[in-house]
Amino acid sequence: MKIKLSDILSVANKKVDINASLEMTQVDFQNNIYDITDSSPFVLTLLNHGKNKLGIKVDTKLTLLLYCGRCLTELPEEFYIHIEEVIDLDEEKERTLIEEIYYVDKGFLDVDKLILDELFPMIPIQSLCDDNCKGICKVCGANRNDMDCGCDQSVMDPRMAVFGEVFSQFNLENK
Ligand SMILES: [Zn+2]
Ligand SMILES: [Zn+2]
Secondary structure (H helix, E strand, O other): OEEEOHHHHOOOOOEEEEEEOOOOOEEEEOOEEEEEEEEOOEEEEEEEOOOOEEEEEEEEEEEEEEEEOOOOOEEEEEEEEEEEEEEEHHHHHHHHHHOOOOOEEOOEEEHHHHHHHHHHHHOOOOEOOOOOOOOEOOOOOOEOOOOOOOOOOOOOOHHHHHHHHHHHHHHHHOO
């Protein structure tokens, strides 16, 4: 959802309440894609503060389906979004160049990007279902929290095993 700002910025002290909702259904964060499993419509309040300054106010929440970094168990987590700020659109023009995400572009405010800008710093780099999560067995793929599969955990990671083969071939060739 994109909101044209000129309608607000051209009228002194203009205040509008916009019924907004998210269009995105997923969030791409640090090469992980998280589904948004729950988000409700919300009111976005915009206020003309004069001299190209825009007041923004939003209160909403959404649920992201995070997952455990070790065993991949899904971990739905609720995030509360509270935005109450005044941005200077003259300064923001410069900010656009350095910021990866910016929510005001060519006179339009992008609601999804506005929410992402607030959400990103809140998403944990890695979530764990439990600090003691034992993760997934590298040998048989079982969730080691659910069962003790009994596999020898000293066995190499399959991805590393490729290197192991290369090394053993190398050794054979050099005999
Ligand atoms: Zn886990
Ligand atoms: Zn196993």
